[in-house]
Amino acid sequence: MEVSNHFYIGYISKTRGLKGEVQLFFEFDDYKSLDLDILFLQIDGKLVPYFVRAVNVLPNRTAYLFFDDVDHIDQAQPLVRKRVYLPDSKLPQRGPDDFRLTDLKGYSVTDKNYGPLGEIVEIHQYPQQHVAAVMYKGNEVLFPLADEWILSTDRTNRTIDVNLPDGLIDIYL
Structure with a gap:
């Protein structure tokens, strides 16, 4: 199976116990609403189906899973x-x-003082806040997505206007 008609939800982070249980770490925001009866693991560039026998979704972006036909740590470790x-x-x-x-x-960012900065290429999620990454003049510029710095967002045109603190962008140049 090809990755093109699938969406990424996370990765197997570790094994647990000796009976083949694995921990899934979710990088998908809405993980609690996912149907986890069958998962596709990317192995050697291809998606391999694994049928879920039991699942326990936890509030810390993880789940513990047992797969059919995986009943020992030696089968789970790979x-x-x-x-x-x-x-x-x-x-x-x-x-x-x-x-x-x-x-x-993917939104285009315009700063009140610096003008157009570029497109948001990544959103980093930290426990304290979300941080946007923008490529500006060949450098990656990071800034927190704080309410006091966001002036406006336009969902139709996919733009965001910000007023970043003095000197923040200069750090990256």
């Missing part, structure tokens, strides 16, 4: 660090008003 996907048909539907900071990826 799955560690494998990327996990679901088919696009299982992508949870969101309402039109459900907008998240991670949706800003």
Whole structure:
């Protein structure tokens, strides 16, 4: 199977116990609404289906899983660090008003003082805050997505206007 018609949800982070249980770390925001009956692990560039026998989703972006036909740590160990996907048909539907900071990826950023900075290439999620990464004059510029620095967002044109603190951009140049 090809990755093209699947979406990435996370990776197998470690084994647990001796009976083949694995821990899945979610990098997908809406992980609690995912249907986890069958997962696709990327092995040697291809997606391999694994049927979930039991799952326990925890509030810390992880889940403990048992797969069919994996009943010993020796069978589970090769799955560690494998990327996990679901088919696009299982992508949870969101309402039109459900907008998240991670949706800003791809938006064009304009600073009040510096003018156009570029497109947000990545949103880093930290426990304290979300941080946007923009390529500006060949350098990666990072800035927190703090309410006091965001002047406006335009979802139609995919733009965001900011007023970053003096000197923040100079650090990266």
